[in-house]
Amino acid sequence: METTFMTSRDTLLSALHETQSREKGKSWITDGEALQIARRYHIPLAELDGIVSFYKMFAREKRGSHIIRLCDSLSCRVRGSLDLYHHVRRKLGIQAGMTTPDGRFTLEIVNCLGACDKAPNLMIDDSLVSGITIGAIDTLLDAMQEAEL
Secondary structure, three states: OOOOOOHHHHHHHHHHHHHHOOOOOOOOOHHHHHHHHHHHOOOOHHHHHHHHHOOOOOOOOOOOOOOEEOOOHHHHHHHHHHHHHHHHHHHOOOOOOOOOOOOOEEEEEOOOOOOOOOOOOOEEEEEEEEEEHHHHHHHHHHHHHOOOO
16 A cells, blocks of 8 residues: 655645645745744745746746746747747737736746647646647637636
């Protein structure tokens, strides 16, 4: 019989995920939530902030309702991710690390989304989109914007 043991790091990461996604449309960990988690796991707040900043899926500052993560790995770059970045940047009027003024979208550049054989890749919220094109990006973003009107 196989037994799985979760380390305190595993449960800490789970707690961060749960906290960050508890409310629909909220994609960051507030100061109060971070303090509660640090106390629960008996770690200094600075250490928790270090963990949060290491893992790109976590944030301590307010982000948009939808997170767009564009991969910039070598395979994605070779397959046109830089052109995709410039297109998304122009379409949304923001740069990497920024959120649209209406609070809908945050654009992030990440090192790898783990689907190099299907590059270029992006992730919108928790959905991976592989082999993405400029036209497909326009279709996705337009549909998301219309759905929220």
